Amino acid sequence: xxxxxxxxxxxxxxxxxxxxxxxxxxxxxxxxxxxxxxxxxxxxxxxxxxxxxxxxxxxxxxxxxxxxxxxxxxxxxxxxxxxxxxxxxxxxxxxxxxxxxxxxxxxxxxxxxxxxxxxxxxxxxxxxxxxxxxxxxxxxxxxxxxxxxxxxxxxxxxxxxxxxxxxxxxxxxxxxxxxxxxxxxxxxxxxxxxxxxxxxxxxxxxxxxxxxxxxxxxxxxxxxxxxxxxxxxxxxxxxxxxxxxxxxxxxxxxxxxxxxxxxxxxxxxxxxxxxxxxxxxxxxxxxxxxxxxxxxxxxxxxxxxxxxxxxxxxxxxxxxxxxxxxxxxxxxxxxxxxxxxxxxxxxxxxxxxxxxxxxxxxxxxxxxxxxxxxxxxxxxxxxxxxxxxxxxxxxxxxxxxxxxxxxxxxxxxxxxxxxxxxxxxxxxxxxxxxxxxxxxxxxxxxxxxxxxxxxxxxxxxxxxxxxxxxxxxxx
Ligand code: DUC
Ligand code: ZN
Ligand code: ZN
Ligand code: ZN
Numbered sequence: 438x439x440x441x442x443x444x445x446x447x448x449x450x451x452x453x454x455x456x457x458x459x460x461x462x463x464x465x466x467x468x469x470x471x472x473x474x475x476x477x478x479x480x481x482x483x484x485x486x487x488x489x490x491x492x493x494x495x496x497x498x499x500x501x502x503x504x505x506x507x508x509x510x511x512x513x514x515x516x517x518x519x520x521x522x523x524x525x526x527x528x529x530x531x532x533x534x535x536x537x538x539x540x541x542x543x544x545x546x547x548x549x550x551x552x553x554x555x556x557x558x559x560x561x562x563x564x565x566x567x568x569x570x571x572x573x574x575x576x577x578x579x580x581x582x583x584x585x586x587x588x589x590x591x592x593x594x595x596x597x598x599x600x601x602x603x604x605x606x607x608x609x610x611x612x613x614x615x616x617x618x619x620x621x622x623x624x625x626x627x628x629x630x631x632x633x634x635x636x637x638x639x640x641x642x643x644x645x646x647x648x649x650x651x652x653x654x655x656x657x658x659x660x661x662x663x664x665x666x667x668x669x670x671x672x673x674x675x676x677x678x679x680x681x682x683x684x685x686x687x688x689x690x691x692x693x694x695x696x697x698x699x700x701x702x703x704x705x706x707x708x709x710x711x712x713x714x715x716x717x718x719x720x721x722x723x724x725x726x727x728x729x730x731x732x733x734x735x736x737x738x739x740x741x742x743x744x745x746x747x748x749x750x751x752x753x754x755x756x757x758x759x760x761x762x763x764x765x766x767x768x769x770x771x772x773x774x775x776x777x778x779x780x781x782x783x784x785x786x787x788x789x790x791x792x793x794x795x796x797x798x799x800x801x802x803x804x805x806x807x808x809x810x811x812x813x814x815x816x817x818x819x820x821x822x823x824x825x826x827x828x829x830x831x832x833x834x835x836x837x838x839x840x841x842x843x844x845x846x847x848x849x850x851x852x853x854x855x856x857x858x859x860x861x862x863x864x865x866x867x868x869x870x871x872x873x874x875x876x877x878x879x880x881x882x883x884x885x886x887x888x889x890x891x892x893x894x895x896x897x898x899x900x901x902x903x904x905x906x907x908x909x910x911x912x
Contacts, residue, residue: 440468440477442876447483447837449827451490452804452812460488462833465875470829481871483837489807490826491526491557491834491874492788495814496619496676496700496751498780499530500550504596507778510756510854513554514889516784519852521879521887523785524869526557526834527824527895529814531589533564536596540565540576544585548894555892556885557874558834560820562619563588566597568607577607578614584896586819586903587617589676592658593625593726604665612671615899617817619674619700620662622683623727627654632775643720646774647710647728655727656682663690663697670905672696674817677753679705679727680734684741691746696906698817700749703783703790704729705738708859718770721763722857725755726779739800742809748817750809752787755780756855782855786846792838793865819897833876842868844883852885 444460449470461469461477469475497520500512511519513530520528532547534540540563547561563580565572565588577588590607591597599607611618631649635641640648659675663686666673675687678701690697708729713720723729741747757763757778764772788810795801801809815825822831844865848858872880879887 438478439463439475442479442481443474443477444481444483444488444835447486447488449488450803450807451827452808455804460827460833460835462876465833465877467827467829467831467833486870487803487838487840488827489836489838490811491836491872492524492810493527493529493814493820493825494520494525494752494754494784494787495529495749495818497528497530497754497784498756499528501531501533502535503778507757507762510758510762511754513551513559514556515852515854516754516756517556517559517892518885518887519785521557521872521874522852522883522885524788524836524872525784526836526872526874526879527820528557528559528784529562529818530559531564532561532585534566536567538567540572540580544580551894553890556887556889557879557892558895559892560818560895560897561585564597565590565607566599568599568603573606573610577610581614581616581899586615586897586899587619589619589621591621592662593621593623593628598625601661601665604662605669608666608669608671608673611903612669612905615903617672617674617900617903619676621677622655622658622662622675623650624654624658627651627657636773641773643718643724643774643777644710644714646724646777647713649774650726650728652680652682652730652734655679656686659683659686663695666697667695672698672903672905674698674700674749676700677702677727678738678747680730681737684737684746688746694906696902698749698902699741699747700751701738701741701747702751702753703787704753704781704859706735706794707790707863709735712859718765718772721765721772721777722759723781723859724763724774724777724779725753725781742795743801743805747809748813750787750791751814752783753780754782754784756782756853758856760856781859782853785851785853786858786860789844789865789868790860792867797840797866817900817902819900820895824895833873835873836869837871838867839870840867842866842870844868850883
């Protein structure tokens with residue numbers, strides 16, 4: 438037969454278009470789009486369904502060694518199974534350098550953790566915590582060339598943060614080598630100062646995590662990151678933006694023609710500081726950084742998604758179990774908020790939440806949904822056009838959506854190894870009913886069908902959006 442698989446009668450929807458056509462798949466790639474394409478070994482009838490590019494979750498944490506010894510609940514197997522069940526076909530977690538460690542060693546170690554484990558495709562970002570001369574001169578240029586073309590830097594956390602001079606050094610490196618820099622923008626001293634003050638006052642419950650991680654500190658750090666990037670003349674992407682203060686900074690930068698990109702996540706649409714204040718120690722389930730804020734912040738984030746301030750919508754899946762790792766059993770219900778690992782799960786719920794709350798409720802257009810969850814991340818991180826769109830020559834990464842199916846989020850139905858979801862009981866409309874990665878079904882009706890090791894490692898090209906504007910600066 439001409440095709441391995443033919444998907445017929447679906448409404449193909451990309452970041453720019455929607456049209457009815459059949460999709461011919463051969464050897465994992467899309468080889469034809471049209472009608473009466475020919476015979477196929479297998480046929481999938483997508484009548485009444487939307488056919489979208491498979492989701493790309495460009496910010497998640499799997500099996501990442503933590504400085505404080507906390508252990509992540511998900512590795513590459515459970516994490517990517519969960520991703521597949523939620524309509525995601527590519528994940529991008531982080532190979533994190535420890536201070537004193539070579540970056541190459543961190544990347545090699547992360548390959549050992551992922552080899553043979555993944556159920557969908559994956560690429561790595563790096564986390565640069567120790568930009569020594571060797572890292573800047575030798576390791577980073579070589580790694581960027583080899584397909585690790587993006588890295589994250591932190592402005593807070595003692596074991597991760599860079600000072601402004603170090604940030605300038607890595608931004609200059611990124612400019613020279615064509616890498617995309619992601620920034621965790623929070624002011625470390627503001628957090629430390631507020632934490633100390635709160636501790637003195639005896640305010641140490643989960644709610645005060647949100648007070649310590651103020652939106653002012655997030656805004657200041659975002660502005661500083663943008664300014665440092667402007668000084669070097671290099672693009673930068675501010676990750677996990679929580680609300681209006683930081684959005685204002687990004688919009689300001691964009692309106693001045695700077696290549697500043699923004700990412701946000703489901704928690705900033707669905708949760709607020711009140712969740713951190715839930716009875717007992719329940720609030721610990723919602724501790725993430727930056728923290729969820731208030732309904733006005735949620736509105737601002739929706740507006741930013743709609744108006745184009747944000748290019749990327751990721752889960753920031755950071756899987757810690759409530760009973761042990763988040764501290765309930767381990768440290769008791771009186772654990773200081775500083776000792777609760779920062780992060781919440783969300784790989785499997787990311788797409789259904791944005792689809793239901795955004796597309797079905799008509800806050801964002803479906804083409805914007807595709808751009809935010811697949812096409813833009815593919816472009817920004819150097820995977821386009823292999824990933825992120827439906828086109829001849831692209832990988833057959835496809836998610837078939839029933840746009841009217843109802844579903845209630847239950848942790849019991851999810852496939853991660855976290856013992857809770859922050860979205861328990863939320864009712865959604867619209868559901869991924871079939872997901873294909875390189876032409877193979879990886880999930881059906883919310884159940885994973887792929888095996889460990891099916892997922893391939895993806896080398897990322899130097900992204901076009903990481904290019905400097907090319908202003909002659911004389912250095
Ligand atoms: N930053 C992340 O990107 N994820 C989890 C926690 C954090 O601080
Ligand atoms: Zn972060
Ligand atoms: Zn993260
Ligand atoms: Zn904190």
